[in-house]
Amino acid sequence: MVTLKQLAKELNVSISTVSKALNDSNEIGKHTTTRVKELAKYYNYKPNKVALSLKSNTTKTIGVIIPNILNRFFAKALFGIEKEATIQGYNIITCMSNETYVKEKGSLQLLSNGSVDGFILAVAEETQAKGEFNHFESILREGMPIVMFDRVSKLVNGDKVIIDDFEASRKATANLVKKGRKYIAFITSIDDLSVGKLREAGFVKANSKGLDSHDDQKILRIGKNDDSQEQIRQFYKDNPDIDGIVSADNISGTIAINTAISLGLKVPKDISIIGFADQIISNLSTPKLTTINQNPEEIGKHAVQLLIRRLQSKDEILEPITKVVGTSIIESESS
Amino acid sequence: MVTLKQLAKELNVSISTVSKALNDSNEIGKHTTTRVKELAKYYNYKPNKVALSLKSNTTKTIGVIIPNILNRFFAKALFGIEKEATIQGYNIITCMSNETYVKEKGSLQLLSNGSVDGFILAVAEETQAKGEFNHFESILREGMPIVMFDRVSKLVNGDKVIIDDFEASRKATANLVKKGRKYIAFITSIDDLSVGKLREAGFVKANSKGLDSHDDQKILRIGKNDDSQEQIRQFYKDNPDIDGIVSADNISGTIAINTAISLGLKVPKDISIIGFADQIISNLSTPKLTTINQNPEEIGKHAVQLLIRRLQSKDEILEPITKVVGTSIIESESS
DNA sequence: CTGAAAGCGCTAACAG
DNA sequence: CTGTTAGCGCTTTCAG
Numbered sequence: 007m008v009t010l011k012q013l014a015k016e017l018n019v020s021i022s023t024v025s026k027a028l029n030d031s032n033e034i035g036k037h038t039t040t041r042v043k044e045l046a047k048y049y050n051y052k053p054n055k056v057a058l059s060l061k062s063n064t065t066k067t068i069g070v071i072i073p074n075i076l077n078r079f080f081a082k083a084l085f086g087i088e089k090e091a092t093i094q095g096y097n098i099i100t101c102m103s104n105e106t107y108v109k110e111k112g113s114l115q116l117l118s119n120g121s122v123d124g125f126i127l128a129v130a131e132e133t134q135a136k137g138e139f140n141h142f143e144s145i146l147r148e149g150m151p152i153v154m155f156d157r158v159s160k161l162v163n164g165d166k167v168i169i170d171d172f173e174a175s176r177k178a179t180a181n182l183v184k185k186g187r188k189y190i191a192f193i194t195s196i197d198d199l200s201v202g203k204l205r206e207a208g209f210v211k212a213n214s215k216g217l218d219s220h221d222d223q224k225i226l227r228i229g230k231n232d233d234s235q236e237q238i239r240q241f242y243k244d245n246p247d248i249d250g251i252v253s254a255d256n257i258s259g260t261i262a263i264n265t266a267i268s269l270g271l272k273v274p275k276d277i278s279i280i281g282f283a284d285q286i287i288s289n290l291s292t293p294k295l296t297t298i299n300q301n302p303e304e305i306g307k308h309a310v311q312l313l314i315r316r317l318q319s320k321d322e323i324l325e326p327i328t329k330v331v332g333t334s335i336i337e338s339e340s341s
Numbered sequence: 342m343v344t345l346k347q348l349a350k351e352l353n354v355s356i357s358t359v360s361k362a363l364n365d366s367n368e369i370g371k372h373t374t375t376r377v378k379e380l381a382k383y384y385n386y387k388p389n390k391v392a393l394s395l396k397s398n399t400t401k402t403i404g405v406i407i408p409n410i411l412n413r414f415f416a417k418a419l420f421g422i423e424k425e426a427t428i429q430g431y432n433i434i435t436c437m438s439n440e441t442y443v444k445e446k447g448s449l450q451l452l453s454n455g456s457v458d459g460f461i462l463a464v465a466e467e468t469q470a471k472g473e474f475n476h477f478e479s480i481l482r483e484g485m486p487i488v489m490f491d492r493v494s495k496l497v498n499g500d501k502v503i504i505d506d507f508e509a510s511r512k513a514t515a516n517l518v519k520k521g522r523k524y525i526a527f528i529t530s531i532d533d534l535s536v537g538k539l540r541e542a543g544f545v546k547a548n549s550k551g552l553d554s555h556d557d558q559k560i561l562r563i564g565k566n567d568d569s570q571e572q573i574r575q576f577y578k579d580n581p582d583i584d585g586i587v588s589a590d591n592i593s594g595t596i597a598i599n600t601a602i603s604l605g606l607k608v609p610k611d612i613s614i615i616g617f618a619d620q621i622i623s624n625l626s627t628p629k630l631t632t633i634n635q636n637p638e639e640i641g642k643h644a645v646q647l648l649i650r651r652l653q654s655k656d657e658i659l660e661p662i663t664k665v666v667g668t669s670i671i672e673s674e675s676s
Numbered sequence: 677c678t679g680a681a682a683g684c685g686c687t688a689a690c691a692g
Numbered sequence: 693c694t695g696t697t698a699g700c701g702c703t704t705t706c707a708g
Contacts, residue, residue, distance in 0.1 A: 007454075007455065007483065007484075009700095009701060009702090010701065010702065011701075011702095019678075019679085020678065020679045020680075021679090021680095021701090021702085022678080022679060022680075022681090022702095022703080022704080023677090023678055023679070025701095025702065025703060025704090026678090026703090026704090029703085032677095033677065033678080034677070034678075035677055035678085038677080038678085050479075050483075052450075052453070052454040052455075053454065053701085053702075054395075054454060054455040054700090054701050054702070055454045055455045055456045056391055056394045056395045056400065056455045056456075056700090056701080056702095057395055057455075057684090057700075057701035057702045057703090058701085058702065058703085059391045059684095060389075060391045060392055060395050060683095060684050060685070060686095060700090060701080060702080061683085061684055061701085061702055061703060061704095062684085062702095062703090063684070065391065067434070075410075075416050075419060075420050075423075076413065076416055076417065076420065076621065078411065081410050081411055081416050082411065084410060084435075085410050085411065085437060088410075088435065088436065088437050089437070092436070097434050097436075097451075097452070097456065098434065098435060099402070099432050099433065099434050099435075100419075100423065100433060100434075100435040101423065101427070101432075102420060102423050102424070115387075116432075117432070118387065119387040119388065119389060119390045120342065120387075120389040120390045120391045120392075120685090121390045121391075121432065144385075148342065148385075149342075234624065235624065235627060235629070257621070257624070257625060260625050261624065261625065261627075264599065264625070264626055264627040265627055267602060267603075267627065268602075268627040268628075286411065286592070287625075289569065289570065289592070289596065290592060290595050290596065290599070290622075290625045290626070291599055291625070292570060292596075292599040292600055292602065292603040293603075294570070344684095344685060344686090345685065345686065346685075346686095354694075354695085355694065355695045355696075356685090356686080356687095356695090357686095357687080357688080357694080357695065357696080357697090358693090358694055358695070360685095360686065360687060360688090361687090361688090361694090364687085367693095368693065368694075369693065369694075370693055370694085373693080373694085388685085388686075389684090389685050389686070391684090391685080391686095392684075392685035392686045392687090392700090393685085393686065393687085394700095395684090395685080395686080395700050395701070395702095396685080396686055396687060396688095396699085396700055397686095397687090397700085398700070455701090677708105678707100678708085679706105679707085679708080680705105680706090680707080680708095681704100681705090681706085681707100682703105682704090682705085682706100683702100683703095683704095684701105684702090684703095685700105686699100686700090687698105687699095687700095688697100688698095688699100689696105689697090689698090690695105690696085690697085690698100691694100691695080691696075691697095692693105692694085692695080692696095
């Protein structure tokens with residue numbers, strides 16, 4: 007790579023002259039500026055990013071820590087983050103926590119050495135289960151901002167972007183109730199997550215009519231290593247009266263449809279199904295799944311905006327903001 | 342963030358003493374080393390990454406350009422890349438080309454200013470369609486290595502990681518032939534990609550018995566904006582004799598199963614289906630899809646290894662390597 | 677209008 | 693055993 011130094015030497019001028027000329031300083035003569043720019047172009051000169059970072063003490067880079075990139079929600083959120091970051095002139099360094107506390111903490115510490123200006127992350131499942139959030143606090147104390155999205159913690163004092171999981175789930179359930187469904191069940195494989203608990207609570211809220219307690223609710227909890235199809239099939243057999251399902255994660259809804267069909271049930275005639283998922287997933291069943299759209303791309307975009315807002319107001323003390331992104335039910339064939 | 346300077350000042354020693362002490366140089370006395378390390382620990386000192394990069398002229402960072410993160414194959418490949426990079430002590434800066442030539446070229450130029458030591462990428466769809474590869478060449482000419490995976494170009498002279506798409510598809514088709522299937526069709530939504538063409542060729546090869554020409558093959562090409570379910574449904578109706586399907590992309594197979602079921606066909610009794618997809622997708626249909634496993638994680642891992650090998654042999658001239666990662670058919674219920 | 681010099685944080689050759 | 697100095701590539705103040 008060509009440097010200012012080399013250009014300066016070849017042109018018999020000083021380094022600072024070259025620098026100023028390239029930055030269109032009016033301290034430099036027209037003729038010189040032209041000569042400098044031509045040579046720079048000829049050699050395809052690009053200012054060295056690392057040197058600029060050292061000088062300015064900012065990297066224009068965001069550290070992003072994703073629990074699980076194979077989850078479409080996070081993949082889409084990452085997509086939104088990258089898109090907005092690019093627009094704003096930032097790069098992203100991506101790490102995967104793989105839902106583990108150790109990797110999350112490691113990534114955080116690794117990148118807090120000046121590699122990035124701040125973080126955007128969703129808390130790992132293990133971290134939420136442990137309730138251990140000191141690693142976030144210590145980064146914040148060092149002056150690095152963190153924006154949390156989706157999986158957040160009240161115990162951490164920073165900007166956040168979430169959807170109203172409780173309300174989204176309540177709306178979805180109410181939608182089925184309104185359609186006359188009497189025995190609505192809830193299927194979840196994420197009951198250890200904050201969002202999973204909120205979605206369950208929203209379901210219970212809307213579905214509580216005539217039921218004495220939470221215990222009366224029909225809820226299927228699927229474990230990490232369970233065969234979902236088998237679990238759901240058994241659930242149908244044990245509860246033949248079910249005529250509606252709300253699924254909390256992004257694949258159970260689809261599996262519930264396929265399994266119902268394979269048992270000879272008609273969807274949505276015999277059973278109506280709604281799930282937290284996206285359009286591609288919706289298309290992977292016949293009939294297509296009615297979904298609750300979480301707008302992950304939008305979430306990512308807001309996360310970037312909140313972070314950059316904080317980065318650019320270096321000195322002022324800003325109150326932490328929690329941005330709630332709206333959800334919508336996308337009606338399709340399964341409900 | 343604490344710097345060497347601050348530590349030095351507080352300890353009344355020189356900056357270089359502190360630096361050497363922290364790096365366990367034997368030039369420094371035991372007592373001093375201890376004092377320095379204690380204070381460093383106390384202040385949670387971390388060497389500034391940017392300064393190190395400037396000094397060493399390496400960033401220990403890899404630029405990764407992904408065409409579409411919502412495609413599970415690429416998401417998994419990214420996962421594999423991140424995993425191996427972390428093991429090797431590298432970070433990754435991720436960009437999305439969104440299948441466009443412009444974004445791909447832009448990312449390449451943006452990051453080639455010293456932000457990264459080299460690139461790992463899969464060529465964008467538009468770039469492959471255009472056949473325009475100069476932007477890669479010019480990066481290579483600047484001395485930055487590029488490792489291409491999956492979507493590669495013979496015209497670019499660098500390391501590559503691919504699967505043998507032709508052979509994988511041939512094997513899958515042969516598998517159905519061996520099971521006695523007579524009228525096997527091919528469904529693709531990626532016929533403009535190099536891998537799409539190879540998979541189609543592999544299918545034709547294995548399926549050519551008794552057919553006079555390529556034209557006799559039953560091939561359904563799904564456009565970007567088509568409704569896959571509708572297209573496939575119509576395809577079944579137009580070709581009632583079909584008893585086997587090989588799907589080239591990672592969702593058509595699942596859709597083919599669901600659509601078949603909805604038309605009252607028995608899978609795999611009436612029709613056998615195999616697709617390029619992964620385990621999660623396989624689980625989204627009843628019966629579960631038999632898949633061709635492309636080992637995307639493995640591909641990502643090899644890409645990182647090839648890149649780092651080249652980075653670490655700065656001076657020697659290495660012949661470009663093309664690594665072929667094996668595939669396997671994971672038999673499930675649909676075949 | 678141009679150049680010299682300092683400094684961002686760090687390492688390492690060289691002096692003492 | 694410790695310190696001084698130069699330099700990585702760049703910007704910017706200050707002199708000329």
